[in-house]
Amino acid sequence: MTTKKLNQIEDQFKTLQILNENGEVVNEALLPQLSDEKLKELMRRMVYTRIWDQRALSLNRQGRLGFYAPVAGQEASMLASEFAMDKEDWLLPSYRDIPQMVWHGFPLYKAFLYSRGHFQGGQIPEDVHAVMPQIIIAAQCTQTAGVALGLKKRGKKNVAFTYFGDGATSQGDFYEGLNFAGIFNVPAVFINQNNRFAISVPVEKQTASKTLAQKAIAAGITGVQVDGMDPLAVYAAADEARKRAVNGEGPTLIETLTLTYRYGPHTTAGDDPTRYRSEHLTDEWEKRDPLIRFRKYLEGKGLWSKEAEDQVTLEAKEDIKKALKEADNIPKQKVSDLIVNMFETLPRPLQEQLAIYREKETK
Numbered sequence: 001m002t003t004k005k006l007n008q009i010e011d012q013f014k015t016l017q018i019l020n021e022n023g024e025v026v027n028e029a030l031l032p033q034l035s036d037e038k039l040k041e042l043m044r045r046m047v048y049t050r051i052w053d054q055r056a057l058s059l060n061r062q063g064r065l066g067f068y069a070p071v072a073g074q075e076a077s078m079l080a081s082e083f084a085m086d087k088e089d090w091l092l093p094s095y096r097d098i099p100q101m102v103w104h105g106f107p108l109y110k111a112f113l114y115s116r117g118h119f120q121g122g123q124i125p126e127d128v129h130a131v132m133p134q135i136i137i138a139a140q141c142t143q144t145a146g147v148a149l150g151l152k153k154r155g156k157k158n159v160a161f162t163y164f165g166d167g168a169t170s171q172g173d174f175y176e177g178l179n180f181a182g183i184f185n186v187p188a189v190f191i192n193q194n195n196r197f198a199i200s201v202p203v204e205k206q207t208a209s210k211t212l213a214q215k216a217i218a219a220g221i222t223g224v225q226v227d228g229m230d231p232l233a234v235y236a237a238a239d240e241a242r243k244r245a246v247n248g249e250g251p252t253l254i255e256t257l258t259l260t261y262r263y264g265p266h267t268t269a270g271d272d273p274t275r276y277r278s279e280h281l282t283d284e285w286e287k288r289d290p291l292i293r294f295r296k297y298l299e300g301k302g303l304w305s306k307e308a309e310d311q312v313t314l315e316a317k318e319d320i321k322k323a324l325k326e327a328d329n330i331p332k333q334k335v336s337d338l339i340v341n342m343f344e345t346l347p348r349p350l351q352e353q354l355a356i357y358r359e360k361e362t363k
């Protein structure tokens with residue numbers, strides 16, 4: 001392929017934006033038809049999640065939570081896309097995508113247990129169509145293709161949604177998942193949240209392609225890039241992708257291109273973003289904060305106010321307090337719990353170990 005033809009292909013992937021940084025509509029034709037109540041509900045979820053994120057980081061520093069992946073700056077990408085999901089759709093998240101799980105029905109106290117490594121944090125209620133967050137980078141892409149194929153074979157009018165970062169696009173599972181999804185034309189939506197640095201490597205050093213969305217071409221599926229700090233653009237892209245999937249028009253790869261910026265560290269497990277990211281860059285992206293942008297838009301329509309936001313803040317803090325108390329009241333995990341939950345039928349060596357630990361635990 002000549003450089004000219006490659007550039008022509010890459011130029012097809014223009015960033016979808018509906019709201020600019022000032023909360024002004026710049027693409028009226030693509031404005032999603034959401035009611036005032038739904039617009040307010042989406043904002044409520046974004047504010048609530050920002051408060052939860054701040055509290056979770058504080059709890060981690062206090063030793064009351066374990067592993068945690070910050071989400072501030074990614075609320076639009078995460079929550080506006082989940083907002084397009086149906087309750088019966090399946091969610092296959094990464095370890096950062098706990099907010100989508102909670103808004104999809106996963107109890108908040110279980111999210112805290114998950115962070116603590118408690119086995120009950122991995123017990124998803126039957127009516128919540130989600131799988132446990134994937135730790136192995138990009139493995140959820142192949143799983144999503146399989147779940148979506150199952151939905152298709154059962155004749156379900158539902159879709160499998162999955163989330164992953166830009167670093168995942170350097171893994172084989174990413175390509176295998178998209179390829180399988182394309183071959184079998186399954187109802188799946190792959191959402192790549194591109195924060196530009198994965199855990200520490202700039203996206204320019206991960207791939208030579210101009211966009212990540214264009215990687216959909218090789219799989220024969222639809223690729224879209226979207227301003228990940230714009231909740232209306234993210235919702236519009238996810239909603240359209242879901243409609244295509246339900247109508248049998250195939251899967252979609254959505255890249256929340258570069259604008260999905262994570263303010264904090266990759267995780268609380270020792271990452272130091274100042275080693276690979278400048279303070280100037282952080283300041284630049286904070287000006288594009290999704291909450292600021294959406295707040296201005298809603299205030300302009302007379303749908304949001306400081307009083308409304310204060311009320312959500314109080315609600316979030318109270319819910320977090322209750323959920324934390326509920327998590328604290330769950331009996332501490334024992335070694336015997338780990339052994340029992342490992343297999344449906346324990347092999348003899350584990351049966352012997354179980355007997356030993358249960359005897360120790362009763363003393």
